[in-house]
Amino acid sequence: MISYRLTSCLLGFLLAFIIVILIRRGHLHIMHSIWWFFIGLMSIIFGSFPWLIDWIAPILGIHYPPNLILIGFVFLFIIKLLKLDIERSEQDLKIRTLTERLAILEEKLA
Amino acid sequence: MKTIIIIPARNESSTIGNIVKKIKQITSYEVIVVDDASEDNTLEKAREEGAVTLSLAIQLGAWGATRTGFRYALQNNYDYIITMDADGQHYTQSIHLLMTAMQSSDSDVIIGSSTQRGNQYKKLAWYIFRKISLLNIIDITSGLRIYNQSAIKVLLTDDTALFNYQDIGVLLTLKNNGFRISEVPVNMACRSIGNSKIFNSWFAILKYLMYTFILCIVKIKRSKF
Numbered sequence A: 001m002i003s004y005r006l007t008s009c010l011l012g013f014l015l016a017f018i019i020v021i022l023i024r025r026g027h028l029h030i031m032h033s034i035w036w037f038f039i040g041l042m043s044i045i046f047g048s049f050p051w052l053i054d055w056i057a058p059i060l061g062i063h064y065p066p067n068l069i070l071i072g073f074v075f076l077f078i079i080k081l082l083k084l085d086i087e088r089s090e091q092d093l094k095i096r097t098l099t100e101r102l103a104i105l106e107e108k109l110a
Numbered sequence B: 001m002k003t004i005i006i007i008p009a010r011n012e013s014s015t016i017g018n019i020v021k022k023i024k025q026i027t028s029y030e031v032i033v034v035d036d037a038s039e040d041n042t043l044e045k046a047r048e049e050g051a052v053t054l055s056l057a058i059q060l061g062a063w064g065a066t067r068t069g070f071r072y073a074l075q076n077n078y079d080y081i082i083t084m085d086a087d088g089q090h091y092t093q094s095i096h097l098l099m100t101a102m103q104s105s106d107s108d109v110i111i112g113s114s115t116q117r118g119n120q121y122k123k124l125a126w127y128i129f130r131k132i133s134l135l136n137i138i139d140i141t142s143g144l145r146i147y148n149q150s151a152i153k154v155l156l157t158d159d160t161a162l163f164n165y166q167d168i169g170v171l172l173t174l175k176n177n178g179f180r181i182s183e184v185p186v187n188m189a190c191r192s193i194g195n196s197k198i199f200n201s202w203f204a205i206l207k208y209l210m211y212t213f214i215l216c217i218v219k220i221k222r223s224k225f
Helices: A002-022 A032-049 A051-059 A066-109 B016-026 B042-048 B061-075 B096-103 B120-133 B151-157 B167-177 B203-225
Strands: B002-007 B030-035 B052-055 B080-083 B109-113 B144-148 B181-185
Touching: A002 A032, A002 A051, A032 A051, A032 B096, A032 B120, A032 B144, A051 A066, A066 B052, A066 B061, B002 B042, B002 B061, B002 B109, B002 B203, B016 B030, B016 B042, B016 B181, B030 B042, B030 B061, B030 B203, B042 B052, B042 B061, B052 B061, B061 B080, B096 B109, B096 B144, B120 B167, B144 B151, B167 B181, B167 B203
Parallel strands: B002 B030, B002 B080, B030 B052, B109 B181
Antiparallel strands: B080 B144, B109 B144
């Protein structure tokens, strides 16, 4: 049986590695990657040094430290999802405006 | 006074030609059909009868199509803009009614409203929306309206781009910007062909109710602060 520290450390590095690969291949816009770099960094730090969680959790009044990781990630993901929907709305607005203007241009050219 | 009639249309080839023809017979107004990415020959039918046509590359819904018509009207400096449905629900004679009402009042927007339309449930829904939106308008979903140019300008801002329908959101935006809205009663036909685009299933109704409810909350809040 391997140490849980090794498992969490490996998972952290794996996530960071996947993010770097995705950016290098151009699947992820650099601006979007900042967030994911941050997530990767966090997973490396807390994966390599799990005692950090045991140290922070009591300060925040959480008795069972692993809960902090779950709550933390759920919170981060909700923020990210909200941001995604906001960006989607902005894009929707742009597409609609473009479509409207395109229709008028086409009529002018015809 | 330059007047234009905007008809947003999606897959209405069975009715659109007739509507444009009738309008051309009784008025000299410019008719513009905005084709909302139809899959049939709506565009050709409208063109044959002498309407100016704009065609959307991507389906935007009735409101997006109407907005495109507004853009055209503004660029070509029309003073009055009339909107009409493409499904034959509105009688062309109502155009004169709206025009006379517009010229004899100081309203910025006049809605041709039909009170006999709709069943009990629909009437109940409208009643609730009237109450929560604080709009004193009977027919909030009518697509038969006349706007003046300054109203159109406000409706072409980014604020309204994401609306889905030409109803409460549009009316609230106008009201929040201090425009005067009034109504004239008109007769409307039962839909000759096809069913309502908005209310075609229970799920669609629920979605529409939720959408309108949230819209009311958001817009009213904005007008207070």
